[in-house]
Amino acid sequence: MxxxxxxxxxxxxxxxxxxxxxxxxxxxxxxxxxxxxxxxxxxxxxxxxxxxxxxxxxxxxxxxxxxxxxxxxxxxxxxxxxxxxxxxxxxxxxxxxxxxxxxxxxxxxxxxxxxxxxxxxxxxxxxxxxPNVFGKWCRPNYNSAVATFCNNIARDLPITLNDPSVVMNLVYIDDVVNELINALEGKENRSGDYCKVPIVHTITLGEIVELIYSFKKSREERSIPDMSDAFAKKLYSTYLSYLPEDQFSYRLKMNVDNRGSFIEFIKTPDRGQVSVNISKPGIIKGNHWHHTKNEKFLVVSGEGVIRFRKIDLDKIIQYFVSGDKMEVVDIPTGYTHNIENLGDTDMVTIMWANEPFDPEKPDTYYLEV
CATH class of the missing domain: 3.40.50.720 (NAD(P)-binding Rossmann-like Domain)
Incomplete structure (x- = not known):
């Protein structure tokens, strides 16, 4: 064709x-x-x-x-x-x-x-x-408010928002392209005398700007937006496409001591927190338990052992882990646990917790395994 x-x-x-x-x-x-x-x-x-x-x-x-x-x-x-x-x-x-x-x-x-x-x-x-089409590669400061907002906010440039209550009807570029290819294949979405993109998002200008500013802040707070919201997911992808080329990366805070380091990677209000834990050879970390907080550990480099003990029993359970086998270990509530590096190199563990760390309510209680 x-x-x-x-x-x-x-x-x-x-x-x-x-x-x-x-x-x-x-x-x-x-x-x-x-x-x-x-x-x-x-x-x-x-x-x-x-x-x-x-x-x-x-x-x-x-x-x-x-x-x-x-x-x-x-x-x-x-x-x-x-x-x-x-x-x-x-x-x-x-x-x-x-x-x-x-x-x-x-x-x-x-x-x-x-x-x-x-x-x-x-x-x-x-x-x-x-209606208004938004997405990657749209020219800013031309005819798209979304493109201009994304471009300027990503660069700390001012934006003009005359009336935040203005309601916008928007279609996302990927949805547009999908519909056009459907039309090419004889499967267009018709409505009377016209064809249309079936997925339209309705939102105010003020809400769009608020979302984009939250995306910018999310890099500082190590968070990500709610990806279950279809519009937020599409707008976030659009925003990232406008990042200055020398600002794709951002630094994370490393909490370092003589045992290794601990780095918070991603925090979300509804899907928990992902962190990177590095343990030096012979080091044991943990020796605590939680009431409600639960975790998943994945050793991606090095070798070690994860030990568990139900807090009211003496029996110790051991899981030997290694970067040579991708194996997720769940950390159930009510079990005190620790992780020990048994190798002669640093052990790297990806850790997920079901909630971001809250210093006011850490739900973490010291107890030797």
């Missing part, structure tokens, strides 16, 4: 092409404003499907709205008609096509061209009126 994509270097175009290639669609004609115009004839002659994503929403001159959003659409359709190519055609429109502004009028004019073209040629036309 030969696929023509106009606006190939734009936000949606970039993401669509990347995923098409992932799915082994390799015969892609990429057309953008700097492409040799003579190639349009050849592309329109051969195309089996057209994604018409080209458009302008922040022109230097107001006249560019009609020139690009209407004018180029007209050129594209004329070229397809020239070669009697009635392949399916998708157009990227906007919910603003319903509004009385220059951008909306130009988008509505482009839609009307496709409707007339469909009636004339019998072509299957797919008109998508996208």
């Amino acid at each position: 030969k696929i023509l994509i106009t606006g190939a270097k734009g936000f949606i175009g970039n993401n669509l092409i990347a995923e098409l290639k992932n799915r082994k669609y390799m015969d892609i004609f990429e057309y953008d404003r700097d492409t040799d115009i003579t190639l349009l004839d050849e592309y329109c002659k051969q195309a089996d499907f057209v994604f018409h994503l080209a458009g302008v929403n922040r022109p230097k001159e107001q006249s560019e709205f009609m020139e690009c959003n209407f004018g180029f659409t007209s050129t594209l359709l004329d070229t397809l008609k020239k070669y009697k190519n009635n392949c399916p055609l998708m157009i990227s429109s906007s919910i603003q096509a319903e509004l009385d502004n220059l951008y909306g009028k130009s988008k509505k004019a482009g839609e009307d061209l496709l409707v007339d073209y469909s009636k004339e040629t019998g072509t299957n036309v797919l008109i998508y009126r996208f």
Whole structure:
């Protein structure tokens, strides 16, 4: 299948092409404003499907709205008609096509061209009126508030938030791309005269900004957002894509003593805490028990033994562990426990606890195994 994509270097175009290639669609004609115009004839002659994503929403001159959003659409359709190519055609429109502004009028004019073209040629036309689209590779300080907020907050730059109560309807770029590929395969999601992305997130601008600031703070607090919230998960992925390239990493606090070190890696309010424990040869750590707190230990390097004793019994239980075998050991409540490095190198243990450490309520009681 030969696929023509106009606006190939734009936000949606970039993401669509990347995923098409992932799915082994390799015969892609990429057309953008700097492409040799003579190639349009050849592309329109051969195309089996057209994604018409080209458009302008922040022109230097107001006249560019009609020139690009209407004018180029007209050129594209004329070229397809020239070669009697009635392949399916998708157009990227906007919910603003319903509004009385220059951008909306130009988008509505482009839609009307496709409707007339469909009636004339019998072509299957797919008109998508996208709401706000967000995700990686969207240009900041252009036409996306989410992209601008992510970019500026990641760089400690100021943002402008005139009315935090404004309600936004947003679609995520991966959901958009998935829907467009469904359309390519004849499985578009139609609603009346238009097609749509089935997953739409509704949230206020103020809530978006609050979330993004929490993402920035999470790196300092070694926490991560609630990934069970679909929008927060998508927005967090988007935010990370705007990190300055010299700030991908961040330092963790190492609590070091003569026994080794202990480092808190990730803390979450609902999924507990992950830490890295390093024990020097011959060192025993632990000798405590918990009422409710429970843990999982995974030795990833070195060798040792984890010992347990129910606090009201004398029987000692031993589990020998090693980085040579990936084995998780659960630490049940009511058992005092310790871990000893039996090797001659540092032993590294990944430790998970079901709750972040709270110094006010540590639920940790010293008792020798």
